[in-house]
Amino acid sequence: MALYIVEADCISCGDCEPVCPTQSITEGPIVFKIDKRTCTECEGDFDVPQCVKVCPIDNCILPLEA
């Protein structure tokens, strides 16, 4: 279980990077990306995924279909 950032919608604002409790978000060559190996969807840390909470764009960070 992990989240991913929709490349076509991300505006590279960087708001999500500091709020990630597992430091899974980094700036990629195009836009920001989430490391699916370490992303926990904030399970155990917060009730809701923090990146989704702060992202200014709707439906930009979505759950990865495993």
Place this chain on the structure above:
Amino acid sequence: MSQNALSRELALRIGLAARALPDTDAKRLLTVLGSCIAAPMTESKVAAIDLATLKNANHGTFAKVDDSVLQQALHILKNTAPQKILPDVQAYQEGDLPNSVRIACGSDDAIHVNGHFGACAWFMVYQVNSEEARLVDIRTAEIPQGLVVDDKNAFRAEQIQDCKVLYVASVGGPAAAKIVKLGIHPMKLAQVESLADIIAQLQQVMAATPPPWLAKAMGIAASDRFKFEREAVG
């Protein structure tokens, strides 16, 4: 836009400013202005001339003219006089400019992006692609008399709802959130720049490698974008 020819608005401003000065025609004022700034003469360069520069320019042509008169002429040149000169809106039909985006620029003088989102006199609305830019509308975003609006900033954002990008000199946090909510990408400039410069910068980005969200707004198919992304990664 030609590099050497004056824009119609600038020519008009110079003509009106010359009339405000004693014994001065447009040609005389043009000579003086030309001695203050490096060619080519642009609206933003002329607008940057201050009182002392104008007074001493061209070996003191206007040295004996009263300061208040010179100030009035400068107001006309900077388009801050009560009677403002606005450029004409150009015709545009859907599909005229392929791969274009619509942008809005908050401005108080129709020369620079110098407006605060919540208070600027106009939103200059342009349709821009990598080769051409057309001024398609000038919107005031004034709330019409008698209309009660709960949220001024939301109302202003709705006036430019058809735009994808908004350039302003400043915008507050909550207002920016309302702009983003409507699908507009707000851009706060680090310093005041001329409308022409901003459009040229955007065109450069559009012609080179637009970020994915901008490519999407330009209507470039995802498959074409993918190609660009692979190049960028490699």
